[in-house]
Amino acid sequence: MTDAPSPAPGRTGLRAERVSRTAGGALVLDGVTLAPRPGALTGLLGPNGSGKSTLLRLLAGVLAPETGVVTLDGDPLRGLPRRELARRVAVVGQHADTQVGLTVADAVRLGRLPHRRAWSPPTAADEEAVRSALARTGLSGLAHRTWHTLSGGERQRVQLARALAQEPRELLLDEPTNHLDVRHQLDLLALVSGLRLTCVMALHDLNLAALYCDHLVVLREGRVAAAGPVAEVLTERLVADVYGVRAAVTHPAPDGRPHVRYLGAPAGRG
Numbered sequence: 587m588t589d590a591p592s593p594a595p596g597r598t599g600l601r602a603e604r605v606s607r608t609a610g611g612a613l614v615l616d617g618v619t620l621a622p623r624p625g626a627l628t629g630l631l632g633p634n635g636s637g638k639s640t641l642l643r644l645l646a647g648v649l650a651p652e653t654g655v656v657t658l659d660g661d662p663l664r665g666l667p668r669r670e671l672a673r674r675v676a677v678v679g680q681h682a683d684t685q686v687g688l689t690v691a692d693a694v695r696l697g698r699l700p701h702r703r704a705w706s707p708p709t710a711a712d713e714e715a716v717r718s719a720l721a722r723t724g725l726s727g728l729a730h731r732t733w734h735t736l737s738g739g740e741r742q743r744v745q746l747a748r749a750l751a752q753e754p755r756e757l758l759l760d761e762p763t764n765h766l767d768v769r770h771q772l773d774l775l776a777l778v779s780g781l782r783l784t785c786v787m788a789l790h791d792l793n794l795a796a797l798y799c800d801h802l803v804v805l806r807e808g809r810v811a812a813a814g815p816v817a818e819v820l821t822e823r824l825v826a827d828v829y830g831v832r833a834a835v836t837h838p839a840p841d842g843r844p845h846v847r848y849l850g851a852p853a854g855r856g
């Protein structure tokens with residue numbers, strides 16, 4: 587939650603510049619620019635359907651923008667070899683992938699694939715990355731369990747462990763606290779915010795975003811409604827305008843970060 591270091595020259599990281607994308611014949615992202623600060627945690631907020639997942643998929647190179655460009659250190663993603671992209675950018679999705687027959691340790695080992703040479707066995711460095719990822723996500727005790735025996739929250743943590751084992755510089759997370767109990771939500775967000783990676787995380791909980799993110803980008807109907815430091819973005823006006831919800835935003839001690847109390851009654855739009 588401290589200020590991130592300045593990027594090394596030429597290492598601008600991942601950026602989306604004026605990207606647009608249609609889905610099902612409708613424009614779902616409309617000229618969005620997102621330049622996450624290297625080493626910091628950027629929270630991506632916005633109502634259901636505002637385009638958060640679509641933007642994350644563009645940043646991950648899973649979808650291509652129809653106009654605009656996504657770049658990694660200045661190079662357009664579409665020109666980068668998949669393997670190079672996979673070494674740099676890890677994704678924790680909203681829905682855990684099906685990894686039915688695998689143990690937890692094997693599922694986390696998948697994160698090492700972009701680093702391994704074809705047909706060669708895992709190196710000591712690979713195994714250390716897996717061990718460390720399991721430990722940091724509190725999964726060491728479940729390493730030999732099979733995927734299909736895990737709870738939803740445990741699966742979500744395996745997803746994060748796989749992403750950490752990948753040792754990326756950029757980490758994209760789509761509602762990673764889904765399925766997690768409150769303790770595990772806090773643990774996950776503390777872990778992610780302490781990684782010092784460039785993280786972009788879609789999140790619905792405004793108070794958790796306020797506690798853990800360095801910057802916020804708020805989408806509304808496929809456009810950026812607000813972007814900047816948390817305290818500047820998360821205001822009563824913003825909550826009313828973007829979500830149509832009346833709220834009181836205070837800045838309690840000890841850290842003065844915004845706290846949103848929903849007042850329930852829908853606000854009039856406009």
Ligand SMILES: Nc1ncnc2c1ncn2[C@@H]1O[C@H](COP(=O)(O)OP(=O)(O)OP(=O)(O)O)[C@@H](O)[C@H]1O
Pocket residue numbers: 609610611614632633634635636637638639640641
């Ligand atoms: N394949 C598709 N076909 C039609 N519409 C789509 C498709 N994919 C996404 N959309 C639409 O694009 C819009 C943006 O979707 P997206 O999943 O990016 O939103 P989101 O902000 O992540 O939403 P949520 O908070 O509900 O997860 C939504 O209206 C969605 O219905």
